[in-house]
Amino acid sequence: MIGCGKADAAGPDNFVGDAKRGADLIKNYHCGGCHDIPGIAGADGNVGPPLHRVGTRTYIAGYIRNSPDNMAAWIEDPQKALPGNAMPRMGIPQKDARDIAAFLYTLK
Numbered sequence: 001m002i003g004c005g006k007a008d009a010a011g012p013d014n015f016v017g018d019a020k021r022g023a024d025l026i027k028n029y030h031c032g033g034c035h036d037i038p039g040i041a042g043a044d045g046n047v048g049p050p051l052h053r054v055g056t057r058t059y060i061a062g063y064i065r066n067s068p069d070n071m072a073a074w075i076e077d078p079q080k081a082l083p084g085n086a087m088p089r090m091g092i093p094q095k096d097a098r099d100i101a102a103f104l105y106t107l108k
């Protein structure tokens, strides 16, 4: 879809995921080694983009429509979501990916 309408940007009002658990998982998986992530102690990496306000961004990695399902799929396997991009596959189970996505959507 063409355009920058706010209406179809991310808005996971009924997305099921545990944001609090997601924050712990982000620490455990060391996402902060590559990303600057608000609210996560020590997460100040600069390999990938900062995740400030990623919850309201329109695209993931510049290509993928930012929706809860797409975000969870990205975290689960970024190489499947966008082959060849610089974020490695980390072997994150679906449940963990959804909880992490839930946390990321608190960043507005």
Ligand code: HEC
Pocket: 026, 029, 030, 031, 032, 033, 034, 035, 047, 048, 049, 050, 051, 054, 059, 060, 061, 062, 075, 085, 086, 087, 088, 090, 092, 100, 104
């Ligand atoms: C080895 C470094 C590395 C690690 C570890 C890593 N990422 Fe990434 N990540 C990247 C890079 C590089 C990109 C940019 C990909 C692109 O835009 O093509 C990225 C992109 C992203 C994006 C999209 C950001 C945007 O601006 O569109 C999200 C969300 C994300 N990562 C979340 C995570 C989470 C959550 C974790 C931990 C589970 C994680 N990343 C671990 C390197 C990493």
